Structure formats: structure tokens, C-alpha cells
Amino acid sequence: MSVQRQFTPLLTFLVIALGAALFTGCEAPGSEAETKKDYLAAKNYDVIQGEEEAVLTEPPMVPPPIDRDYATKVIVRLETLEKEMELADGVKFDYWTFGGTVPGKFIRVREGDLVEFHLMNNPENKMPHNIDIHAVTGPGGGAASSFTAPGHESIFEFTALNPGLYMYYCATSPVGMHVSHGMYGMMLVEPKEGLPEVDREYYVVQSEFYTKGEFGDQGMQKFDMAKALNENPDYVVFNGAVDALTGDKALEAEVGEKVRIFFGNAGPSKTSSFRIVGEIFDNVYQEGGVATNHNVATTLVPVGGATIVEFTTDVPGSYKMIDQSFFRAFNKGAMAEMQVGGEENLLAYSGKSDDRIYLPEGSAVQEMPGGEGEEQIATVSKEERIQLGQTIYTQVCQACHQADGNGIPGAFPPLAESDWINGNVNQTIAAVVKGLQGQITVNGETYNGVMPAQNLSDEEVANVLTYVYNNWGNDGSLVTPSQVASVR
Ligand code: HEC
16 A cells, blocks of 8 residues: 555655755654654654454444553444335335445544544445545545445545544535435544443434435335425434334333433434433533533534433433424434333332312312312212313313214214213223224214323213213213223
8 A cells, every 4th residue: 555545644744754854864764654653753643553443333332432541553344335225114215324224333443543444335336435534634534535436445544633423424426415315324532531431322313314205105215306405304313214213122221320322413404402301411522522511401413413412311211312303203203212121210200199180260160079088089979070070071072072062073973962972881981091993883973083092080081971971962870980990
């Protein structure tokens, strides 16, 4: 390998050194290795000792922390691969990748390391690719030295001068198009002293996809340049696909563990408002640099930017990781999940301890008779249940079943004179506490909608159904909380 191709600054140095040597009459530097050593010393860079192959990992995993206390030459081999994968359930997309995954493989080096980077473009690929690593100081972040046609391999070197978390991208024209096909990943340059020890580390990247069809349209979806130009993505996802990190692929942790997430925003267009619902980040390394902020709920991550967040999990349960731009999270896929196992921590969070009727001053029904004790509740009369039930009906059911109980033809079945409810108390209780869907027939009309399960206590269900049964020509049944409890 020629010196020039590998290390252009070195050439500049050689010229200066040679000039200086001639001028002063000193000897010119000797072997290539020695020259490099002198150069590094003159620049206050670490002397490189030995070499090793980089451990690269697929998302959401991260290579182990570096325990070296010296700089070395790290050889990174990354192959670009174009392949069809699932963007969502039943939706296919032609991905272009670094290493076969989106995001690409995670690279971890130590500040001061000399990186010998090999970019291989698989011979089966159709496109040329290159790599712009944000950790590189030099033209194009390496892109200028790494343009690689299918079936070729490019090699270039750089020193990881600045600690931090960095995105890498394919920067081959048209750049936005390569990025929109999945060509990005992350590189961590660990500070010399290392990062504080944690129990778990994960790797998550947000990005957008622009498809000919709408969100969820089935089959093979082609890239849509017009939508990309309008910055109007159909998909905003974590780790390359809808549900890449949910269900049995959710991130995991145990109560009491320290968790670190290396988070990047590949874009190509949208800034991310990164949050884990129900967690507060103890530390946020802003923009992936060294300044840390504390006690942050939502942090902003620009396109091409990164952040490192650290938190301790205190309460078990399922945590949603989102881009807080709500429609992206709930309608375009920007939602991941973290399952935290372990003992309840009632001091930090107790769960719902009670659900009681709330009657503002001046409302039609003033007081809940009885009180909170079991025996007192048992004394609630039918008339009182009807009265209390009316309030619940107005607040909860009326929006769909209407004030007069007649429902809306074709959408919400009637509760008035309903042959579905009369004589079938248990079925009616089940509909309210468990929800109801699928085709049903009420008074000869069929309905095929969805009634969500209503989040009401036994007492409330008893009251609202007693109200329903004692109005609009229904059969006058009394529904009790114990009846509701036995159906639930
Ligand atoms: C968001 C709209 C919605 C709300 C709120 C709602 N329902 Fe329903 N309900 C429906 C739909 C839709 C169906 C039909 C479901 C089907 O066809 O599968 C239904 C069906 C029913 C049925 C069986 C069919 C009938 O008409 O006899 C009962 C009983 C019922 N709801 C009671 C209630 C009660 C009581 C409440 C309040 C506690 C309530 N619903 C709140 C939408 C709603």
C-alpha cells in the first residue's frame, strides 16, 4: 500500500520534515513505521501498539466495552448488502445495508485508535456505495476514499481523534436515496478512560421510509422519491422496521439495573423527540458528545445526530420507547418496547389503588350512598343504583349509544328495548367488562363493530347496567357488584 493512499496527512508531514531535515542538516525519518510513530508523537497522538479485528454487532446489541489502556490499530471490515426484507407485517422493501441489517453493524473503538477500514461491496449488488463516518476527520468523513463499485473493496485509514457517538452513512449520490434505503449505522469512540460501567447496553436508530403505497399497504413497496422530497414519510421506525423491537424482540432489563442506550437519528429528514415513556434519563450525553445533562424525559436528536442515555430501571413493566411526535409513534411505527422484569417497587409506583365515582358539586347526583365499606355498599338500593348509573351512562356510554339509548343505525346498536340484553344479564355484563366485537343481531338488525372493554369497577358496571335495564322499555333487572365480579 502506498503511503499516499493510506495517510495523506503523513505525506504533508514528510514534505515538511524532509524540508526541515535538509534545512537543519538532520537525518530524514527512517522506516515507515518509525515515521508514523514520530508523526503521532509530534501530533500528541497515542503510539499505536499491535492490531486487532473489530468486533461488530447487529442491532440492538453493542460490542463489549473496551478494556485496553493503549491505542491500537483496529481493522474494521464492513460489507454493503442489498436485500429484500420486511418493513412491516406483510410489507416488503428493497433494503440497502451495511452488513445486512438496518441500522448497520455497530462499531466500537477507543479514542486514539488507528482504524483500518475495509468497505466491501457485494458482487451481487447493483449500486456503488461508500461510507461517511461522522467520527472521521477528513474529506467526506471517509467518503472521498471509499467509493466502491459492486465486487470491489476499498481500504482507508483514520485516527479516532474525538471521543463520542457518531452516525455513519452511505454518501453516494443520490445520498438521500441511499439513506432512505437503510444505509446508516453507528460508531462509538470510547473516551480513553472508558464509559461508566452499566448492566446493559443497546443500540437503537430511528429512520424514515418513503413508499409508493400508504402505511401498511401489503406486498413489495417501492421507494417514492416524491414523498421523500416532500419529507412526508409513510414509516418512521426504530431499527429498520415496524415492530423491530416489540413483543418477543423487545429490549430487556431487570429492576435495579443501569441501562445505556446508544440512540441515533438517521433521518433522512425528521428530527426526533426521543423518550421512554415512564422513565427519566439520569444522564443524557447531549448530541452524543461529552456534555451530560441530568433528569431528562425527552431529548432532541437531529438528523445525523446521536445521543447516549443512561437510566436505572426502578419499576417492573412494559416501557414504550417513542418519538414523542405522537402520530409517528402511534401511526407510523416509531415505537419500541422495553420489558423490565423483577420485584414491584411500591415506593416508586403503586399502581391504581382505587377507582371511585366522582360527582362534582352541583351535579345531578350528589353523593354516593353508603361509603367505602363492603356492608355499606350492599345496602345500595335499586333506585340509588339507577341514579348513580345515569351519571356513568352519560359520561361513558352515551357518546356511542346516545342519550335516548337508541344508538346510531349501522354503527352503534340500541340499548333501548334491546332483545340482546333483556333476559341475558351475564352476557350484557360480559360485553361491558370484556368488550364486544364480531357480528351481533339486535332487534333484527346486524352490527359488526367493536366495543372496547370499559374500564369500570364492579360497582360502576352494576350501576350503569341497572340504569340501562330500568329505562327505555327494558326488563327492569337489578345488577349487583357480586354478579359483575362473577362474570369478570
Ligand atoms: C366507543 C363506542 C362505545 C361505547 C363508549 C360503548 N359501547 Fe356498547 N357497543 C358499541 C358497539 C360498536 C357495539 C356493537 C359491537 C358488535 O357489533 O360487535 C356495542 C354493543 C353493546 C351492547 C350489546 C348490543 C346491544 O345493543 O344490546 C351492550 C349491552 C352495550 N354495548 C353496552 C354498553 C354500555 C353499558 C356502555 C357504557 C358502559 C357502552 N356499551 C359503551 C360501542 C360502544
